[in-house]
Amino acid sequence: MSKKKAVVVLDYGSGNLRSAVRAVERAGATVTLTGDRHAAEAADGLLVPGVGAYAACMAGLRAVDGPRAIGRRLAGGRPVLGICVGMQVLFERGVEHGVETEGCDEWPGVVERLQAPVVPHMGWNTVDVPTGTRMFAGVADERFYFVHSYGVRSWELETNGRTTPPLVTWADHGGDRFVAAVENGPLWATQFHPEKSGDAGAQLLQNWVQSL
Template identity: 70%
Template sequence: MTTVAVLDYGSGNLRSAVRAVERAGESRGVEVVLTADAATAMSADGLLVPGVGAFEACMQGLRAVDGERIIERRLIAGRPVLGICVGMQILFAEGIEHGVRSTGCGEWPGTVEHLQAPIVPHMGWNTVQSPAQSRMFEGLEDERFYFVHSYGVRDWKLEPEGTAFVPPGVTWTSYGGDRFVSAVEHGPLWATQFHPEKSGDAGRRLLENWIATL
């Protein structure tokens, strides 16, 4: 039986995430568990990391359950991880909110910062610019997804003053004249800035695509 652990570190729409994965995995008999236990999170076939709220608060919660180490160890072993919303943001090098600079998990370069758009938060349905031959967006090339956020990664750099470098598997979204990373598909590590659990049939299909990799 395929198992998915939803990491409970005190942040995110946990029950909504559990129900969404249960629905997406119903035909495959996927078992979903909400847990803060490191052994359970490590042994599951897939780990989903949700997140809602401030970057620093989410990092504090993640560290409290040894979440950084869990994610790192899973990725070293090639075991799938999916981050959602702030659960995606904390995978980057750092976040800046209200003048506070916080260190993230550092799985990817980049800084989470305030969106430069006339109206924030960015709330509602929007399209994405997914790369060709994406497994994450297979069958979803023309779909829209649901966003609720005021911060995002607006540039992808190896270093704060380095040369912009955009690897394959990065999806972008435009909003209010600004642009930000809306998804990343990088080996066993996938993440979305939008909420698949709030994105109807499109979100369900994306979760089905992820489950198919477990």
């Protein structure tokens, strides 16, 4: 029997973390909920959750040295999964109510308000998955649960053949297209909540844990 993978769910004061912890445990990992940077850097996998305002999440993340932990993990090719605002903070910046906040800048791009007739985008939605995905293995045609008013509406990272380009998954709400998920080497992220997405979300988290 192979040893279970150790995952840290980063606790920086954002949202209901227990559902994320339980979901990753069900996916087959042992999970520690902590804000300790050293534990976050040492784990087999790091999950960065996020609920609420971009600026508040970034402030909380900085308070526990989260951007440094994320950066150091990625520099060593060690897996990180961002969920919801935990995905958004991986981009260069966020703009909410005219306030611009610097993000972790792992990817270029801006998180901005969705341009749809009804916001927030709340509920189940299909996603447009690229070929070659590991994240969506077995669940490419399923629906996932979204709750957000902001998103990344254009993908700006060009690798020009120097490195393997990230796999970007899109979704549509009210005619507005936005990034629903990204697979970029060790860095994976979802705008939707896999921990609230039933069997499909459970399979996606299992895919991540198995990739560690």
